[in-house]
Amino acid sequence: MSASNYPSASSQSQPPKKDNRGIIYGVLIAALLGTWGYIIYDKSKTKEVIQQKDVQYASLDSVRNQLLTDYQAAEIRLDKMTSENTKLDSLVKTRDKDVTSMRSRIKTLINKQNASAADLSEARKLINQLNGKIEEYVLEIERLQGENTQLTADKQQLTTEKQQLTDTLNTKLTENKELSSQVDVGSTLNAANFHIAAINEKKSGKESETSRAKRADKFRVSFDVENRLSLTGTKDLYVIVTNPEGQVVKEDGLGSGSVTTREDGDKEFTNKVSIDYEQGKRKNVSFDLKQTDKYKPGTYKVEVYQNGFKIGEGAVTLKKGGIFG
Structure with missing residues (x-):
């Protein structure tokens, strides 16, 4: 039997080829499933992050709204206090000028779009400081009030004490005035033993006394004065001589003039005589009155005033005629 009739050894020894497409398909399917799974997982995570961000933004927005409410309440309270208390308004303007910048900064932070937690935290801190200032003002107002x-x-x-003192003073002044008036009146000299x-x-x-008008050259007036209340010093006597x-x-030579009396009003006087008086002692007063014109017959009346009182x-009466009359 020839060799050509038998199969070759090489063809009999090679195994048949395997089909790997199933494995490849499996790997691809697994990879695809993994990719889808990752995509689904990543999408889920992204959604979770978005939800967290939404919650965070909502929380920040809620905080901002609350801060805005708190700030507006503080601002209204401050404005109300300053409008009702002019002294506080002056105090705010002069002593705490940083309040204005503080309020401006709070507004900026609260009204800032996409304000961060740090921004709102700063706003909260400033609002607390502002409320602290307001509490200081409240205490200041209470102290000032x-x-x-x-x-x-x-x-x-x-005012009451002043009124009481004024009333007391007026009473004392009235009493003193009355007392002074009484002392003044009481200190008027008393005249006695009047002779003209x-x-x-x-x-x-x-010199000799005469009762004849033709022979009369002057009048001599004499009297005694005394008063224990009248102080030592010069006393003015006003003499009024009335002719018949x-x-x-x-007369100008006699120093005639007018004097105000307490009971008879203003009266014209003939002469003023000043005397030195010593308190508590009796003093004799004597003076002469001499007129330029000749004396006429009739009665001459002489009155003496001191301290406004007579x-x-x-009086002295002069007769007509002379030596042979």
Whole structure:
């Protein structure tokens, strides 16, 4: 049997080829499933992150809204206090100028779009500081109101005390005025032993009393004064001489003028005589009155005033005729 009739050894020894497509398909399917799974997982995670972000944004928005409400309440409270208390408004403007910048910064942070948690945290801190300032102002207002109440009470007390002192002073002034008036009236000199005489002056210088008008050259007035209340010092006496015709004798040489009396009003006087008086002692007063015109027959009346009161008066009558009349 020839070799060609038998199969070759090489063809008999090679195994048949395997089909790997199933494995490849399986790997591809597994890879595809893995990819889909990752995509689904990643999408789920992304959705979760988005949900978390939404929750975070919602939370931040809620915080911002609350901060805005708190700030508006603080601002309204501050504006209300400053409008009702002019002193506080001045205090805010002069002592706490940073309040304005603080309020401006809070507005900026709250109104900022996409404000971060850090922004809102800063806003919260500033709002707390602002509320702290407001509490300081409240305490300041209470202190000022307390001081004002005390000042009002003190002023009322001082007003009452002042009125009481004024009333007391007026009473004392009235009493003193009355007392002074009484002392003043009581200190008026008392005149006694009033005497008036017509005097004839001779060329030799000898003097004698006369009752004749033609011989009369002057009047001599004398009296005693005394008062224990009248203080030591100069006393002015106003002498009024009335002639027989009822007219006051007035001459420039005698220093005639007008004097105000307490009971009879203003009166014209003939002469003013000043005397030195020592308290508690009796003093004799004597002075002469000499007119330029000749004396006329009739009665001459002489009145003496001191301290506005008439303290004495007298009269002398001159007759007509002379040595042979």
